[in-house]
Structure formats: C-alpha cells, structure tokens
Amino acid sequence: xxxxxxxxxxxxxxxxxEVILRCVPISNHLYFYWYRQILGQKVEFLVSFYNNxxxxxxxxxxxxxxxxxxxGSNFTLKIRSTKLExxxxxxxxxxxxxxxxxxxxxxFFGQGTRLTVV
Amino acid sequence: AQKVTQAQTExxxxxxxxxxxxxxxxxxxxxxxxxWYKQPPSxxxxxxxxxxxxxxxxxxxxxxxxxxxxxxxxxxxxxxxSQVVDSAVYFCALxxxxxxxxxxxxxxxKLNVKP
Numbered sequence: 157x158x159x160x161x162x163x164x165x166x167x168x169x170x171x172x173x174e175v176i177l178r179c180v181p182i183s184n185h186l187y188f189y190w191y192r193q194i195l196g197q198k199v200e201f202l203v204s205f206y207n208n209x210x211x212x213x214x215x216x217x218x219x220x221x222x223x224x225x226x227x228g229s230n231f232t233l234k235i236r237s238t239k240l241e242x243x244x245x246x247x248x249x250x251x252x253x254x255x256x257x258x259x260x261x262x263x264f265f266g267q268g269t270r271l272t273v274v
Numbered sequence: 275a276q277k278v279t280q281a282q283t284e285x286x287x288x289x290x291x292x293x294x295x296x297x298x299x300x301x302x303x304x305x306x307x308x309x310w311y312k313q314p315p316s317x318x319x320x321x322x323x324x325x326x327x328x329x330x331x332x333x334x335x336x337x338x339x340x341x342x343x344x345x346x347x348x349x350x351x352x353x354x355x356s357q358v359v360d361s362a363v364y365f366c367a368l369x370x371x372x373x374x375x376x377x378x379x380x381x382x383x384k385l386n387v388k389p
Binding site: 212267 | 307309311316317318319321324365367369376377378379380381382
C-alpha cells in the first residue's frame with residue numbers, strides 16, 4: 157500500500173540552527189501539506205502546496221518557514237533559525253488531485269518527524 | 275469559520291466496556307467531509323474513517339461504529355468491547371470538499387483502556 161514517508165523520525169537541533177524536514181508523498185498525489193502538533197495539543201495546519209507553489213499558509217508559517225519540492229518526489233519543510241517553541245511533531249500529508257470524488261479525498265499522513273530544539 | 279470540538283479531553287474505561295467519543299463541528303459549507311484519525315503512543319496518524327456530508331448513514335466496521343447526525347452537527351465514534359490496544363488519542367477532523375486544502379482538527383480525546 158502506498159504511503160507517505162518522512163525522514164528523519166526524530167531530529168534534535170540547537171536553537172538558531174536551520175533544519176530541513178523531508179517527506180516523500182504518494183507518487184500520484186498533487187496536493188501536499190505540512191501540519192504541526194506541539195506535544196499534547198491539536199494538529200495544526202501550516203501550509204499547503206500545489207502546482208509548485210504555496211496555495212495556503214497559516215499564521216504560524218512565518219518567514220522562518222519555507223517549503224520546496226526540489227525534484228518532483230521530495231517535499232521539504234525548512235525552518236531557517238529554530239526556536240524552542242518550534243519543538244513539535246511535524247506531519248507531512250498528501251492528497252490526490254482528482255476533483256470531488258467519494259473515494260480519494262482523505263489526506264494520507266506520514267508517520268511524523270519529532271523535532272526537538274534545545 | 276470551520277471548527278471541530280472534542281469536549282472530552284480524556285476518557286478511561288476498563289477493557290470490554292463500550293465507549294463513545296464525541297465530535298461536534300461547525301461549518302458554513304453545505305458539503306464537507308468528516309474524518310476520524312487515531313494517534314497511538316508511537317505518534318503517527320492513522321486514518322479510520324471518512325464521511326461525506328451527503329451521506330448520513332451510520333457505519334460499522336468491526337468494533338468501531340460512527341454516528342453522523344447532521345441536524346446536531348455531530349459525528350460520534352463508538353468503540354464496542356474496548357481493548358487495551360485501543361488506547362490512543364483520537365482526533366476528529368473536518369475538510370472542505372471544493373477546496374483541497376486544510377483539515378481542521380479537534381483537540382483530540384485521549385482514551386485509556388485499562389485491563
């Protein structure tokens with residue numbers, strides 16, 4: 157069964173350092189997302205990406221964040237200068253780009269990358 | 275605005291008890307999707323079910339069942355004869371249909387099933 161793959165599963169970084177979280181979405185999907193979950197809290201939307209550009213972003217997704225799909229298979233989230241409050245589980249998700257159907261509307265989530273900023 | 279409320283922060287039951295997790299949503303859209311995801315202690319999000327707003331039929335899958343009531347904007351999830359392996363955080367989520375963008379997640383309900 158196809159799945160979304162995220163690497164690494166756990167990343168520890170020092171405050172102020174740049175981190176890149178990597179995701180390989182399902183191959184025929186066209187919509188890509190990053191979500192964040194601070195420990196014990198709800199899953200929050202960060203950004204959506206379609207047709208090689210950001211389609212929507214939340215207020216959390218400030219200038220420290222960027223996304224890229226560098227090679228047609230990977231989808232990355234970069235945090236330029238990490239802060240302690242960036243510590244969270246980051247989930248990548250992808251969705252098919254089909255128009256409204258009854259079968260292909262759920263987002264498939266990766267297993268997450270736990271980012272710890274120290 | 276879209277909003278999902280899971281009022282139960284944490285529920286503890288003894289194995290074999292039935293348990294219902296509540297989910298209430300708000301949306302201006304007439305067409306939308308509702309979802310339940312399970313997050314075990316290992317942290318990943320596991321898809322459980324999707325329900326189209328047009329389809330109010332209840333669904334049963336093994337020990338899991340879902341009750342969608344559009345009139346009360348609720349999409350409740352019942353686990354029958356709970357097992358220790360059901361212990362997890364369960365998230366209800368809402369997604370627009372004509373906008374392939376974000377999910378709106380509830381705050382989650384932590385279910386503890388004790389042996």
